[in-house]
Amino acid sequence: DAGITQSPRYKITETGRQVTLMCHQTWSHSYMFWYRQDLGHGLRLIYYSAAADITDKGEVPDGYVVSRSKTENFPLTLESATRSQTSVYFCASRRQGDETQYFGPGTRLLVL
Amino acid sequence: QKEVEQDPGPLSVPEGAIVSLNCTYSNSAFQYFMWYRQYSRKGPELLMYTYSSGNKEDGRFTAQVDKSSKYISLFIRDSQPSDSATYLCAMSAAKGGAQKLVFGQGTRLTINP
Numbered sequence: 001d002a003g004i005t006q007s008p009r010y011k012i013t014e015t016g017r018q019v020t021l022m023c024h025q026t027w028s029h030s031y032m033f034w035y036r037q038d039l040g041h042g043l044r045l046i047y048y049s050a051a052a053d054i055t056d057k058g059e060v061p062d063g064y065v066v067s068r069s070k071t072e073n074f075p076l077t078l079e080s081a082t083r084s085q086t087s088v089y090f091c092a093s094r095r096q097g098d099e100t101q102y103f104g105p106g107t108r109l110l111v112l
Numbered sequence: 113q114k115e116v117e118q119d120p121g122p123l124s125v126p127e128g129a130i131v132s133l134n135c136t137y138s139n140s141a142f143q144y145f146m147w148y149r150q151y152s153r154k155g156p157e158l159l160m161y162t163y164s165s166g167n168k169e170d171g172r173f174t175a176q177v178d179k180s181s182k183y184i185s186l187f188i189r190d191s192q193p194s195d196s197a198t199y200l201c202a203m204s205a206a207k208g209g210a211q212k213l214v215f216g217q218g219t220r221l222t223i224n225p
């Protein structure tokens with residue numbers, strides 16, 4: 001039972017480059033989420049998705065793009081990375097009717 | 113001002129102590145309250161879930177919600193070194209739908225043997 005996985009686990013990139021973080025879940029959960037975690041801010045919601053082809057903005061969406069062509073995948077793209085996007089990114093999923101969000105192991109991103 | 117405030121600590125206590133972790137919030141629409149535990153370099157995992165005001169107990173953990181004061185607490189009895197982690201409170205105004213959560217900053221807790 002793989003659950004929810006994220007790749008890569010660590011990424012170093014340069015300002016201005018495009019970066020895509022991958023998220024895959026094996027449970028067929030309807031809802032998927034992307035958060036970033038920064039010191040002093042806790043977890044903040046970037047984007048979420050209620051189902052394939054349905055996405056919506058969270059608290060801090062600027063500079064990010066998401067897509068969800070398949071239920072199990074929810075990639076997050078930084079179109080032109082900035083230093084302020086250095087963070088730990090967590091993907092989560094939730095089954096409809098369940099209060100629990102299940103988090104992936106995170107991707108540590110450093111933008112130089 | 114943040115919607116959810118949580119003392120980031122760090123908090124260090126001896127094994128066996130009672131630990132109290134707290135969050136305050138400003139949005140009176142919040143009805144669903146959660147505590148997540150996050151071990152170092154791992155994703156958060158749900159520890160406790162409560163609806164509206166009241167207490168909920170699960171083993172050594174007790175969650176309290178006081179909506180009139182906009183204050184929630186997590187108590188850990190007989191704390192163990194394995195409880196050392198960051199504890200995040202989270203809140204939501206709605207159960208259905210996307211359940212958009214608003215998190216506190218997290219409190220880093222260390223239990224010393």
